[in-house]
Amino acid sequence: MKSEVVGEGIVRLTTNKTGPTIGVVCNVHGNELCGRKAVHRILAKYEIECGTLVLIDGNPNAALLGKRYVASDMNRMFTTDQLAQENPEQDLKRAHYLAKELPKLGLDQVIDFHSTTSETPYPFTVSFPGTEEMTSLCPVPQIFGWTGIVIGSLIEWLCKQNIPAVVVEAGQHEAESSIDVAEQTLLSILSHFGLITPEEPITFEKPAQYKVLERVMIGDHASFKFEKEYSSFEALEPGELIAKDKTGDYVAPQQEGLMMIMPSTQEHVEKRISRGAYYLMQRL
Numbered sequence: 239m240k241s242e243v244v245g246e247g248i249v250r251l252t253t254n255k256t257g258p259t260i261g262v263v264c265n266v267h268g269n270e271l272c273g274r275k276a277v278h279r280i281l282a283k284y285e286i287e288c289g290t291l292v293l294i295d296g297n298p299n300a301a302l303l304g305k306r307y308v309a310s311d312m313n314r315m316f317t318t319d320q321l322a323q324e325n326p327e328q329d330l331k332r333a334h335y336l337a338k339e340l341p342k343l344g345l346d347q348v349i350d351f352h353s354t355t356s357e358t359p360y361p362f363t364v365s366f367p368g369t370e371e372m373t374s375l376c377p378v379p380q381i382f383g384w385t386g387i388v389i390g391s392l393i394e395w396l397c398k399q400n401i402p403a404v405v406v407e408a409g410q411h412e413a414e415s416s417i418d419v420a421e422q423t424l425l426s427i428l429s430h431f432g433l434i435t436p437e438e439p440i441t442f443e444k445p446a447q448y449k450v451l452e453r454v455m456i457g458d459h460a461s462f463k464f465e466k467e468y469s470s471f472e473a474l475e476p477g478e479l480i481a482k483d484k485t486g487d488y489v490a491p492q493q494e495g496l497m498m499i500m501p502s503t504q505e506h507v508e509k510r511i512s513r514g515a516y517y518l519m520q521r522l
């Protein structure tokens with residue numbers, strides 16, 4: 239196994255045996271370190287036996303600060319307009335770099351690890367069309383339907399370049415279990431593609447599948463107030479009042495079986511960290 243630096247914050251591990259090239263993206267948000275820690279655990283235990291593993295430090299400057307981003311959220315910058323801007327600075331400069339370099343790496347599949355601000359009872363995938371194989375390898379609830387929901391994410395952009403890429407939201411930022419989830423996911427993916435041979439075969443029950451329907455944006459941050467603290471996977475009553483602000487009420491649609499996913503917190507609303515209030519989804 240040979241390690242070589244092939245770009246800024248990009249290290250490639252190669253072997254003499256042919257096999258797929260798997261990209262692992264960590265800390266696109268600089269305070270979300272579970273993927274990086276899981277990679278360290280795997281590399282401490284296993285040699286890569288075939289194929290190529292590419293480790294990609296998403297936003298290294300944000301990771302140095304332990305913050306989501308340096309100046310602005312890089313994971314909203316992978317749009318045609320922003321990637322065409324001249325003289326990019328700060329996080330956009332890194333987005334330009336990744337957009338230029340990642341397609342050159344021959345990546346067959348990509349996994350991108352994230353974690354969430356609020357507690358979540360379950361980790362989950364963010365899955366786009368064309369990522370069914372990768373998604374099936376993730377031992378967590380699988381959420382489809384994200385096309386066009388979050389504008390400018392790295393993985394949606396990679397999928398558009400025909401590089402299947404899946405996000406695993408592994409749990410809360412600080413939770414040790416988030417690292418365990420990222421490690422199990424990596425073991426599952428790397429063993430499936432033959433890059434490693436795990437001590438025990440990786441098996442898990444087929445996780446539940448969901449479809450995200452809508453991202454609900456915040457109309458007015460100053461007056462926005464949740465009716466209560468919500469958590470991901472929380473069931474919503476048809477017509478339930480979720481929040482209010484001076485632009486109006488935020489009410490669950492008159493539909494059975496809807497759930498909340500990734501609600502913002504009141505603190506994040508007040509600090510204007512989130513532009514979105516929450517996402518709605520349903521079980522498939």
Ligand SMILES: [Zn+2]
Nearest residue numbers: 267270352353
């Ligand atoms: Zn993230």
